[in-house]
Amino acid sequence: MTPEPASPPDPVSATRLPPPRPVRGVVLVGLMGAGKTSVGRRLAAALATPFVDSDDEVERAARMTVPEIFATMGEPSFRDGERRVIARLLEGGPRIIATGGGAWMNDETRAAIRARGAVVVWLRAELDTLVERVSRRAGRPLLAQGNPREILAGLMEVRHPVYALADVVVDSHAGDRHETVVARIIDALAARGDVAGGAVAAAPVRDDAAGDAAADDHAADEHAADGAHETGKAGPSRPAPDTPDTPGGAAG
Ligand SMILES: Nc1ncnc2c1ncn2[C@@H]1O[C@H](COP(=O)(O)OP(=O)(O)OP(=O)(O)O)[C@@H](O)[C@H]1O
Ligand SMILES: O=C(O)C1=C[C@@H](O)[C@@H](O)[C@H](O)C1
Numbered sequence: 001m002t003p004e005p006a007s008p009p010d011p012v013s014a015t016r017l018p019p020p021r022p023v024r025g026v027v028l029v030g031l032m033g034a035g036k037t038s039v040g041r042r043l044a045a046a047l048a049t050p051f052v053d054s055d056d057e058v059e060r061a062a063r064m065t066v067p068e069i070f071a072t073m074g075e076p077s078f079r080d081g082e083r084r085v086i087a088r089l090l091e092g093g094p095r096i097i098a099t100g101g102g103a104w105m106n107d108e109t110r111a112a113i114r115a116r117g118a119v120v121v122w123l124r125a126e127l128d129t130l131v132e133r134v135s136r137r138a139g140r141p142l143l144a145q146g147n148p149r150e151i152l153a154g155l156m157e158v159r160h161p162v163y164a165l166a167d168v169v170v171d172s173h174a175g176d177r178h179e180t181v182v183a184r185i186i187d188a189l190a191a192r193g194d195v196a197g198g199a200v201a202a203a204p205v206r207d208d209a210a211g212d213a214a215a216d217d218h219a220a221d222e223h224a225a226d227g228a229h230e231t232g233k234a235g236p237s238r239p240a241p242d243t244p245d246t247p248g249g250a251a252g
């Protein structure tokens, strides 16, 4: 009698493997359009870890959008709120934290991130890539002040040396899918011992090609449309406007 052929691996039990988990917080930094929010959300899913976005949290605390905060209270107030929000976000257990593009430029924010022992990932992209990506939605007040390409080029000169203080640099090229960048980040974290256990291949990462690309850029990735800012949280719940995180509010 011919022996039975070996069974193929069971895809169901393969997907039951637990995902890898970060052993400390992961903070994503980089210029506008680098992908901190959209890649960060997917990274959090892959690592089964809560995701938070500092721009979302500043908006929530202020009950205003980022452009409204810039317009009514000015950039310094926004920066102040951002600094306090990030200090608060660092207090929970390990999370994936997408920062606003200017957050890492703040000395106190960098010191707070260091003090909490989070690993800092610079998502780096070329100018053309950033220009194309930021063109997909408005709502970035710094870019509304002139030609976005020129503004981004100027920010690159000033900010790249500071982003380079990050622990890990991950490139995000034009044409790379979100999942490609997520995999690069996980590989880099794993190489440093900053993720533990699990099986990366079994992580519940969505594939852009699976149909989310169209909605992705115009809804799911754009935080205004997404009330659930933290994994497992159901919709926005805004604190009173005078909480310590409120831009222009009490020092936190
Ligand atoms: N690797 C990628 N592949 C495809 N699209 C991407 C990738 N990274 C980012 N994008 C797209 O670029 C746009 C900007 O990305 P995102 O909002 O995540 O940037 P950001 O770094 O959070 O910017 P900001 O600092 O303004 O918040 C989104 O439409 C997003 O889907
Ligand atoms: O790069 C920046 O300074 C900014 C980036 C955005 O994420 C927002 O935080 C805001 O538009 C400012």
Ligand SMILES: [Mg+2]
Binding pocket: 036, 037, 038, 053, 055, 098, 099, 100
């Ligand atoms: Mg963002």
